[in-house]
Amino acid sequence: MFDNPFSMVVAIVLITAIAGVLRAKYKAEQGIVEDGNGEPRRLVDPDAGRMREEIKQLKDRIAVLERIATDKSNRLEDEIEALRDKTHS
Numbered sequence: 569m570f571d572n573p574f575s576m577v578v579a580i581v582l583i584t585a586i587a588g589v590l591r592a593k594y595k596a597e598q599g600i601v602e603d604g605n606g607e608p609r610r611l612v613d614p615d616a617g618r619m620r621e622e623i624k625q626l627k628d629r630i631a632v633l634e635r636i637a638t639d640k641s642n643r644l645e646d647e648i649e650a651l652r653d654k655t656h657s
Contacts, residue, residue, distance in 0.1 A: 595601065600608050613619075636644055 595608070603609050
């Protein structure tokens with residue numbers, strides 16, 4: 569099969585191409601891609617956990633604000649008036 573130089577060159581190119589595909593597949597499975605400059609970059613954001621926690625806290629705060637805004641018992645208004653009375657006395 570490799571009795572002439574042309575078949576050896578084809579075999580080397582084929583082996584190199586297969587190795588490149590396997591390396592790219594492995595990196596993709598690990599969440600690593602190469603940018604335009606050939607530098608490896610992670611697809612997974614290391615701050616994702618922190619950002620999820622911050623979003624959860626913000627949602628909780630929005631829920632409290634919604635509850636305050638839709639309070640029909642005037643409790644909030646009474647508390648504000650009580651605070652005004654304390655500052656004026």
